[in-house]
Amino acid sequence: MNKMIQAALLGLFATSLAHAEPSSQVAWTPDKLNFVKKGNSKNGKELAMQCAACHGDNGVSSAPEFPSLAGQLATYTYKQLQDYKNGQRAHPLMTSIAAGLSDQDMADMAAWYSSLPPPRNKAGKKDLDIAERLVFEGDGRRTLPPCYTCHGSSGQGEKMDIPALAGQQAEYFTATLTAYRNGERHNDIYSRMRVLSQQLSDTEIQELAQYYQQLQ
Numbered sequence: 001m002n003k004m005i006q007a008a009l010l011g012l013f014a015t016s017l018a019h020a021e022p023s024s025q026v027a028w029t030p031d032k033l034n035f036v037k038k039g040n041s042k043n044g045k046e047l048a049m050q051c052a053a054c055h056g057d058n059g060v061s062s063a064p065e066f067p068s069l070a071g072q073l074a075t076y077t078y079k080q081l082q083d084y085k086n087g088q089r090a091h092p093l094m095t096s097i098a099a100g101l102s103d104q105d106m107a108d109m110a111a112w113y114s115s116l117p118p119p120r121n122k123a124g125k126k127d128l129d130i131a132e133r134l135v136f137e138g139d140g141r142r143t144l145p146p147c148y149t150c151h152g153s154s155g156q157g158e159k160m161d162i163p164a165l166a167g168q169q170a171e172y173f174t175a176t177l178t179a180y181r182n183g184e185r186h187n188d189i190y191s192r193m194r195v196l197s198q199q200l201s202d203t204e205i206q207e208l209a210q211y212y213q214q215l216q
């Protein structure tokens with residue numbers, strides 16, 4: 001990442017951190033990483049039958065407002081389920097569903113979903129110039145780093161907590177970016193997505209959602 005953008009962003013993150021409650025209770029210690037890595041996907045497959053009505057039999061969601069989970073990093077899925085259970089991320093459906101899950105259930109289902117092929121979009125490709133610029137170049141005037149520096153050049157996600165975005169439902173994508181922007185979703189450690197989304201217009205968010213949905 002460009003050094004100046006990085007420095008400016010760190011400043012922004014530090015400012016917003018000064019007032020923040022902890023955005024997650026998940027701390028990626030080596031033990032925790034190992035625990036999630038050892039999730040039992042066979043067991044996870046059985047448990048995930050209770051999720052299939054919304055997230056699909058193979059983790060490809062059944063409606064535009066439900067996120068797909070197939071191919072997602074296990075650590076990201078695990079963190080989201082913990083955040084719902086602990087109250088750092090709230091949603092009328094997912095909060096009560098996560099309340100009934102143990103740490104082991106979460107690790108097992110996270111392993112199962114991460115083993116599945118990511119969603120593929122069958123619709124034709126559109127040219128999305130605004131989104132493509134934001135993804136690969138960002139915007140220095142707004143201290144907006146390119147999305148690919150964190151999410152990867154194919155939207156495949158990175159390391160522990162940066163999710164894969166390729167093939168994600170555009171409607172869910174738009175809703176969740178808008179929720180970061182207005183602070184309703186605040187479980188992103190260091191406020192990374194809150195700071196960035198506050199600089200995006202509705203049109204840009206919608207184009208980015210289309211862009212990632214058609215990426216595979």
Ligand code: HEC
Binds near residue numbers: 067080097109
């Ligand atoms: C009745 C529908 C429904 C069921 C059943 C359901 N979910 Fe969800 N799930 C949703 C919706 C809607 C969201 C998006 C919520 C939000 O915006 O925070 C979601 C979000 C998630 C996310 C966050 C995804 C992301 O990309 O951040 C995970 C992980 C998840 N669900 C896992 C599960 C698991 C595991 C089960 C089964 C134990 C399950 N869900 C059952 C509707 C459902």
Ligand code: HEC
Binds near residue numbers: 134147188
């Ligand atoms: C500094 C690194 C970084 C950059 C740059 C970045 N992201 Fe993220 N993004 C993250 C992290 C970390 C998360 C997960 C936070 C959490 O746990 O809620 C995330 C989450 C998301 C999510 C939620 C995914 C889901 O399944 O719920 C979307 C959508 C997203 N980012 C889109 C973007 C877009 C579009 C851009 C470029 C405009 C971008 N991100 C740039 C780090 C980044």
